[in-house]
Amino acid sequence: DTEVTQTPKHLVMGMTNKKSLKCEQHMGHRAMYWYKQKAKKPPELMFVYSYEKLSINESVPSRFSPECPNSSLLNLHLHALQPEDSALYLCASSQRGGATGELFFGEGSRLTVL
Amino acid sequence: GQQLNQSPQSMFIQEGEDVSMNCTSSSIFNTWLWYKQDPGEGPVLLIALYKAGELTSNGRLTAQFGITRKDSFLNISASIPSDVGIYFCASNSGGSNYKLTFGKGTLLTVNP
Numbered sequence: 001d002t003e004v005t006q007t008p009k010h011l012v013m014g015m016t017n018k019k020s021l022k023c024e025q026h027m028g029h030r031a032m033y034w035y036k037q038k039a040k041k042p043p044e045l046m047f048v049y050s051y052e053k054l055s056i057n058e059s060v061p062s063r064f065s066p067e068c069p070n071s072s073l074l075n076l077h078l079h080a081l082q083p084e085d086s087a088l089y090l091c092a093s094s095q096r097g098g099a100t101g102e103l104f105f106g107e108g109s110r111l112t113v114l
Numbered sequence: 115g116q117q118l119n120q121s122p123q124s125m126f127i128q129e130g131e132d133v134s135m136n137c138t139s140s141s142i143f144n145t146w147l148w149y150k151q152d153p154g155e156g157p158v159l160l161i162a163l164y165k166a167g168e169l170t171s172n173g174r175l176t177a178q179f180g181i182t183r184k185d186s187f188l189n190i191s192a193s194i195p196s197d198v199g200i201y202f203c204a205s206n207s208g209g210s211n212y213k214l215t216f217g218k219g220t221l222l223t224v225n226p
Contacts, residue, residue, distance in 0.1 A: 004156075006156075031212060033212075040200070040219070040221070041218070041219075042202055042204075042216035042217065042218055042219055043157065043216060045213055045214070048212045048213075050212065055212065056212055056213070088154075090156050090157075092156075094212075102147065102159060102162050103147075103159070103204075103214060104159060105149075105156035105157045105158070105159075106156050107155050107156045108154070108155065108156045110154065
């Protein structure tokens with residue numbers, strides 16, 4: 001079982017909806033990540049939080065808004081999404097960033113935008 | 115930007131066969147990671163490598179960090195049906211860099 005928990009596992013939303021994806025880890029990791037993954041493609045980095053501060057935003061559109069309420073939780077707020085945003089959204093954590101590199105992924109939230 | 119060339123793109127093998135896949139790059143990396151992803155699930159870390167020349171095993175899996183620090187391979191011995199999935203290599207250039215560079219993946223199909 002993964003130690004990074006994501007909810008919901010599946011989400012269907014319309015283009016005018018506001019929804020959130022949630023991620024939780026209890027491994028004491030200080031870096032948390034959001035990735036987007038299209039079918040049969042590698043994960044693409046969206047955001048990195050390090051010690052609860054946003055350290056990387058990979059030029060993600062503002063309709064995706066990340067939030068890190070504390071060191072164990074990471075949210076991704078979704079608003080006015082487009083059908084092309086449909087994908088598997090993966091949360092990951094690592095003990096810290098940099099050379100250690102070992103990311104632990106959650107099972108993902110499958111998002112469908114109608 | 116840094117790129118990882120992962121090959122082969124896909125493999126179709128019979129149960130019991132050995133499998134080999136690799137990643138190469140023109141850049142030097144400090145870390146090589148191998149992940150496996152089942153359909154609809156998140157990637158699971160299989161093996162992590164941190165030193166040039168390092169050879170590490172995890173059950174039937176063996177991976178090596180190339181001497182030049184520009185490549186890595188993953189071998190699976192005596193494949194079984196549950197080995198089916200997409201295998202990704204990933205690498206990190208170290209320092210304060212949080213970004214992992216991923217290969218495009220190898221889709222493995224095992225025929226029972």
